[in-house]
Structure formats: C-alpha cells, structure tokens
Amino acid sequence: MAHRPDTLEHAPLGRDSAYPEQYDAALLYPIPRAANRAPLGIEESALPFVGEDEWHAFEVSWLNGRGKPVVAVARFRLPASSPQLIESKSWKLYLNSLNQTRFATQAEVEATLVRDLSGAAGAPVSVELLPVDDEALAPRRLPGECLDDLDIEVSHYTPSAEHLTTHDDIVEETLHSHLLKSNCPVTGQPDWGSVLIRYKGPRLDREGLLRYLIGYRQHQDFHEHCVEHIFTDLMQYAQPESLLVLARYVRRGGLDISPWRATPGMAPPSPLRLARQ
Numbered sequence: 001m002a003h004r005p006d007t008l009e010h011a012p013l014g015r016d017s018a019y020p021e022q023y024d025a026a027l028l029y030p031i032p033r034a035a036n037r038a039p040l041g042i043e044e045s046a047l048p049f050v051g052e053d054e055w056h057a058f059e060v061s062w063l064n065g066r067g068k069p070v071v072a073v074a075r076f077r078l079p080a081s082s083p084q085l086i087e088s089k090s091w092k093l094y095l096n097s098l099n100q101t102r103f104a105t106q107a108e109v110e111a112t113l114v115r116d117l118s119g120a121a122g123a124p125v126s127v128e129l130l131p132v133d134d135e136a137l138a139p140r141r142l143p144g145e146c147l148d149d150l151d152i153e154v155s156h157y158t159p160s161a162e163h164l165t166t167h168d169d170i171v172e173e174t175l176h177s178h179l180l181k182s183n184c185p186v187t188g189q190p191d192w193g194s195v196l197i198r199y200k201g202p203r204l205d206r207e208g209l210l211r212y213l214i215g216y217r218q219h220q221d222f223h224e225h226c227v228e229h230i231f232t233d234l235m236q237y238a239q240p241e242s243l244l245v246l247a248r249y250v251r252r253g254g255l256d257i258s259p260w261r262a263t264p265g266m267a268p269p270s271p272l273r274l275a276r277q
Contacts, residue, residue, distance in 0.1 A: 019096060020093055020094075020096050020097035021097075021100070022097060022100065022101070023097045023098055023101040024094070024097045025094065025116040025119070025120075027090055027093045027094040027097060028086055028090050028091065028094050028116060028117070028119075028120040029086065029087040029090035029120075030084035030085070030086055030087075030120045030121065030122070031084055031085050031086070031087055031222075032083060032084055033082070033083060033084065033085055033224070033225075034083070036221065036222065036225040036228075037225070037228065040225075040228060040229060040232045041232065042228065042232065044083070047080065047081060048231075048232070048235065048263075049080065049228070049231055049261040049262060049263065049264070050080065050081075050261070050262055050263075050264050050266075051079075051080035051227075051259065051260045051261035051262055052077045052078060052079055052080060052259070052260060052268070053077070053078040053080065053085065053223075053224050053257060053258075053259045054075065054076070054077050054078075054257070054258040054259070054260070054271075055074075055075070055076040055077075055078065055091075055255060055256070055257055055258075056073060056074070056075055056076075056137075056251075056255070056256050056258075056273065056277070057073065057074040057076070057091075057092075057095055057254060057255050058073055058251065058254045058255075059092070059095065059096070059254035060072050060073065060074045060095055060098070060129070061098065061099050062098045062099065062101055062102070062103050062109055063099075063100060063101060063102045063103070064102070064103065064104075065102060065103070065104045067102065070106070071132060072106075072129040072130060072131065072132065073129075073130045073131075073132055073134065073137060074095075074113070074127065074128065074129055074130070075127075075128040075130060075271075076113075076117065076125055076126065076127055076128075077125065077126040078117070078121050078123075078125050079121075079123050079124070079125075080224075080259070080261060081123060082121040082122050082123035082125075083121075083122040083123070084120065084121050084122050085121070085222070085224055086117065086120050086121060088252075088253065088255055088257070089253065091255065092253050092254060092255060094116070098112075106129055109129065110127050110128075110129055113125075113127045114126070114127050136271065137273060138273070139273055139274055139275040139277070140272045140273065140274070141274075142176040142194060142196050142248075142272075142274065143174055143176075143196070144173065144174025144175050144176050144196065144198065145173070145174070145175055145176070146175075146176055146177065146178070147175055147176070147177045147179075147206055147209065147210045147213075148177055148178055148179055148210075150206060150207055150210050152207050152210060152211060154211055154214050156211075156215060157214065157215060157217040157218040157219075158215055158216075158218055158219055159212065159215040159216055159219055159229065159233070160211075160212065160215050161212065161233040161236070161237050163208040163209070163211040163212040163215070164204070164205075164208060164209065164212055164233060164234060164237040164238055165204075165205045165208050165237075166201075166202035166203060166204055166205065166238050166239075167202060167203040167204075167205065168202065168203075169202070169203050170200070170201060170202060170203070171200070171201075171202075171203045172199070172200040173198070173199070173203075174196065174197070174198040175196070175197050175198075175204070175206070175209065176194060176195060176196040176197070177194065177195055177210060177213050178194045178276075179210070179213060179214055180192070180193040180194060180195045180213055180216060180226075180247060181193070181216065181217045182216045182217075182219050182220070182221060182223070182226050183218065183219065183220045183221075184220065185220045185221050185222060188220065189252075191223060191249055191250070191252070192249065192250040192276065193223070193247050193248055193249035193250060194247070194248050194274055194276070195213060195227075195230070195245065195246065195247045195248075196244070196245070196246040196247075196248075196269070197209070197230075197234070197243070197244070197245055197246075198243070198244040198246075198269075199234070199238070199240040199241075199242060199243045199244070200240060200241045200242045201238060201239060201240030201241045201242070201243075202238060202239065202240070204238055212233070213230070216230075223247060223249050223257045223259055224257070224259045226247065227245050227246075227247045227259040227260065227261055228259075228261055230245050230247075231243065231245045231261040235263075240263075242262075242263045242265070242266050243262065243263050243266070244260065244261075244262040244263075244266055244269060245260065245261050245262070246258065246259075246260040246269050247259055247260075248272075248273070248274050248277060249277075250276045250277060251276075251277050256273075256277045258277075
C-alpha cells in the first residue's frame with residue numbers, strides 16, 4: 001500500500017468520487033510545490049530553472065446556449081513558478097463538471113477555465129481549446145538521438161546520480177529515451193513516459209545516463225517533481241552550461257502531462273505530442 005503524503009490527505013486521488021452533476025470550481029485541489037522541492041534543495045524564492053507543466057485534456061465538453069454539446073481538446077500551460085500544482089484527478093472531476101453547463105460562447109468557457117485554474121495554481125494559467133481534429137494534435141517524434149538501443153545491464157531501479165558521469169570534451173546535443181517510468185506517489189500505479197535532455201557542456205556518458213533514467217522505474221513521485229529531480233541531478237553532477245529536461249507522460253484518465261524545466265535564457269521546447277500520448 002502506497003504511503004499517502006500529508007499534502008494529499010484530503011485529495012480525491014485514489015478515492016471513489018461521485019460524478020459531478022454541476023459546475024464546481026471547488027473541485028480543484030492545489031498542492032504546494034515547496035514540500036517536494038525542499039528535499040532537492042530547491043528554494044521557492046530562487047528557482048534554478050524556468051519551465052511549464054503542459055497538460056492536454058481530451059475529455060472536455062460543455063453545452064452551448066441552446067443546449068447542444070460541444071467537444072474540444074484543451075491545452076493548459078501551468079508555470080513552474082506557480083506556488084501550487086493541481087492534482088490530476090481533481091482536475092478531471094472539475095472538467096467533468098462543465099459537461100452539463102451552458103456557455104454562450106467558447107470565449108466564455110476559456111475565461112472560466114483561466115480564472116479557476118489560475119486561482120488554484122496561484123499564477124496565470126494559459127488555456128487553448130482546440131478542435132478534436134486539429135493538426136497541432138498530430139503525433140510527432142522527439143528530436144535528437146535515442147538512447148534505448150544501448151546494450152546495457154541494469155540492476156537498480158531507483159534514481160542514483162552516481163551513474164551521471166561526463167567526458168572531457170564539450171558538446172551540444174539532444175538525447176532522448178522512451179524508457180521512463182515512475183509511479184504515482186499515492187496509488188503506486190505506473191506512469192509511463194518519454195524524456196528529452198538537451199544540453200551544452202561536458203559530454204554525458206550515454207550508458208550511465210540511460211541507467212540513471214531507468215532508475216526512476218520504481219520511484220514514486222509526481223511527473224513534475226520527477227523532471228525537477230532529473231534537472232537538479234544533471235546540474236549538480238554534469239554541470240552543463242545550459243540544460244533542458246522535458247518529459248512527455250502517457251495519457252491517463254483523459255489527461256497527459258508534459259513538464260519541462262530549463263536553465264534561464266534557454267529556448268523553450270517546441271510544442272509536440274507523441275504517439276503514446
């Protein structure tokens with residue numbers, strides 16, 4: 001049985017929840033980021049990174065002014081600097097509460113989402129409502145070189161930064177792996193994903209990097225904090241001049257989460273979705 005963190009004592013995650021019958025912004029359950037960042041040595045007053053948590057919601061619907069259903073795919077961007085993240089099941093329940101709610105226009109829906117999500121996060125959240133067949137949702141491939149064909153032996157499945165070693169030459173490269181797996185910190189259910197690392201600095205030992213990433217296989221934490229864990233370990237042990245860490249997690253419950261963290265001044269990643277999402 002997974003341990004339930006104190007920050008989730010009253011959260012709906014892992015519990016039976018009634019289908020919401022009417023719109024209710026109070027369903028959103030914010031979680032302070034500070035509690036998970038403190039063990040990594042991250043101070044809220046001086047974040048070592050910039051970034052966002054990008055969410056896609058595939059089960060978004062409401063009624064127009066005449067009662068006809070409208071469906072869309074929503075893209076949300078929650079800033080990494082926000083004091084709170086939003087627990088995913090509460091987010092799903094909140095979105096479900098819109099299903100039988102009438103809105104005169106799509107702009108009214110977007111304004112409602114911005115207001116409620118920004119209030120829960122404690123910072124501005126951007127909202128886009130996309131047609132379900134929008135080309136922007138077409139799957140693409142991660143850029144850079146994939147590490148997954150490396151023939152390595154693995155025996156440990158918890159994160160160990162000792163695997164992160166470097167060579168003397170300075171490089172600028174983009175690497176990725178589809179072998180990322182972590183577990184929900186409450187239910188223990190698996191969270192599958194892909195991770196991209198773009199950096200400039202001493203060349204990372206690729207076999208060691210892949211062992212390190214596979215080490216999250218039995219690690220229990222939220223998607224956002226796994227990315228921050230990877231970022232802080234790479235900064236400490238590889239000491240790159242610049243660094244971007246992006247994870248694109250597989251959809252669960254109609255939601256996928258793709259957090260990214262980067263050194264200040266680095267270009268943000270281009271929007272893309274993978275086939276597994």
